[in-house]
Amino acid sequence: MPALLDIRDLHAGYGAGEVLHGIALSVESGGVTALLGANGAGKTTTLRAICGMLPRSGEISFDGARIDAATTEAIARSGIAHVPDGRGTFLDLTVEENMRLGAYIRRDRGVAADIARFCALFPVLGARFHQQAGTLSGGEQQMLAIARALLSRPRLLLLDEPSFGLAPLIVQQLFATLAQIRAESGIGILLVEQNAGLALDFADHACILEAGRIALAGTAAALAADAQVRRVYLGY
Amino acid sequence: MMMVFGVPAPLLFGQLLLGLINGAFYALLSLGLAIIFGLLGIINFAHGALFMMGAFVAWMLLNYLGIGYWPALILAPVIVGAFGLLLERTVIRRLYGLDHLYGLLLTFGLALVIEGLFRNEYGSSGLPYQIPPQLQGATNLGFMFMPNYRGWVVFVALVVCLATWLLIDKTPLGARLRAATENAALVQAFGVNVPRLVSLTYAGGVALAAFAGVLAAPIDSVNPNMGTYFINVVFAVVVIGGMGSIIGSIITGFGLGVVEGLTKVFYPQASSTVIFLVMVIVLLVRPAGLFGKAA
Numbered sequence: 001m002p003a004l005l006d007i008r009d010l011h012a013g014y015g016a017g018e019v020l021h022g023i024a025l026s027v028e029s030g031g032v033t034a035l036l037g038a039n040g041a042g043k044t045t046t047l048r049a050i051c052g053m054l055p056r057s058g059e060i061s062f063d064g065a066r067i068d069a070a071t072t073e074a075i076a077r078s079g080i081a082h083v084p085d086g087r088g089t090f091l092d093l094t095v096e097e098n099m100r101l102g103a104y105i106r107r108d109r110g111v112a113a114d115i116a117r118f119c120a121l122f123p124v125l126g127a128r129f130h131q132q133a134g135t136l137s138g139g140e141q142q143m144l145a146i147a148r149a150l151l152s153r154p155r156l157l158l159l160d161e162p163s164f165g166l167a168p169l170i171v172q173q174l175f176a177t178l179a180q181i182r183a184e185s186g187i188g189i190l191l192v193e194q195n196a197g198l199a200l201d202f203a204d205h206a207c208i209l210e211a212g213r214i215a216l217a218g219t220a221a222a223l224a225a226d227a228q229v230r231r232v233y234l235g236y
Numbered sequence: 237m238m239m240v241f242g243v244p245a246p247l248l249f250g251q252l253l254l255g256l257i258n259g260a261f262y263a264l265l266s267l268g269l270a271i272i273f274g275l276l277g278i279i280n281f282a283h284g285a286l287f288m289m290g291a292f293v294a295w296m297l298l299n300y301l302g303i304g305y306w307p308a309l310i311l312a313p314v315i316v317g318a319f320g321l322l323l324e325r326t327v328i329r330r331l332y333g334l335d336h337l338y339g340l341l342l343t344f345g346l347a348l349v350i351e352g353l354f355r356n357e358y359g360s361s362g363l364p365y366q367i368p369p370q371l372q373g374a375t376n377l378g379f380m381f382m383p384n385y386r387g388w389v390v391f392v393a394l395v396v397c398l399a400t401w402l403l404i405d406k407t408p409l410g411a412r413l414r415a416a417t418e419n420a421a422l423v424q425a426f427g428v429n430v431p432r433l434v435s436l437t438y439a440g441g442v443a444l445a446a447f448a449g450v451l452a453a454p455i456d457s458v459n460p461n462m463g464t465y466f467i468n469v470v471f472a473v474v475v476i477g478g479m480g481s482i483i484g485s486i487i488t489g490f491g492l493g494v495v496e497g498l499t500k501v502f503y504p505q506a507s508s509t510v511i512f513l514v515m516v517i518v519l520l521v522r523p524a525g526l527f528g529k530a531a
Contacts, residue, residue, distance in 0.1 A: 051425050053421050053424075072421070072424040077427045092415075097411040104426050105427035
């Protein structure tokens, strides 16, 4: 079966500076691929390049169709949702408006029911439904960013550092919820995460990015057992 | 004669009404400027010229096609708004991402060209435009006579300002606009066609200016320089209210019109400078403007 997302020889960067020097990775349908690496290795750049938010070259196939020349808008409509670096909360919008923006591409009648479902899953979003999203705490904004992305009913979720700045207990809850969502909806996830132990527990496959190149790739279990990965990324 | 604060009441209320009318124009114009600046980051110096075009299009509709005031109130903003769309698609679009100064220079140049073309064709002495028959005459309010047309201008400007505010603050379209003002690239990642949103926003702001132009046509003559008179004050209004604040530009527009009117009563010598004095004080005390957020 072909992968849900298949990337080959992807180059991307900001203006004159190239950050990604030809990377390859894939996400299986319903699978989780973790993208690990140090700060500045190009993890966030990879997600932005997939979304078409940066100039890029190379091959990106989503569900069998090439998307490497598509606009950001068309890529979103094809079924890829993004939880961006720093959460990307629209601070002046209410929680409800943030969520509805996530469902913008949908034309079906199930949006209200889905919003109710996420408010049940993340009760704080329901409690603060009409408040400005800028008043939420970091963890609450992370929940909002995930709910907002999932409200587009994507087939692929790009998650950029969901644990960043959150207390360990909140992180645990968040990943338990993500596992639940994954089991229910069968979406594929490309996960960028600083916390390598957490990411390798959650993922099926993993790649390690070093200075814009894939240094190591394999199953999450194999990488978690690799002596060098343990020393550099897991710290034991 | 009734006196208020040592001033004859009709004089006071007359100037107050004039202040409200000027305030209505300040509010409509600064509202469009605020919306455009918020999303496009362009300081639209062509705003006064587009206001003038609204008045001229109303005049042309009447004199060339026999189309009167009421249809012109809708048609002129649509026509000038379409012209704004064309400007945005062809020239203004090229400046996104550059320093604000480039947009300011381009739109300032566009204003000079547009005003020059109209002056060349129609002269600068002004063309007459009649008050529609339904709004001629005046109403006795007990304490003063109010010309009906002026009351209409204040009323309809207030309605249009509030409707625009509701559109931006309470509707899904407005939510997309506010979101794109915060982070346009991310809004695009939710499937929103941001370039189209930007074009329509510019056209909408321009249409508001043209609407104000039609309202102004029967008050003064239709004149190629009529925008220049307002635009200097309107930029001061925008600075005082806070760049990009919607409700701020409405309140500040009407408020400063009234302040100007009252100054005409109590200290006429200062009436043309009082707004700039307020601007200096606000900039010293609250540099982000009365309703602006500190960056």
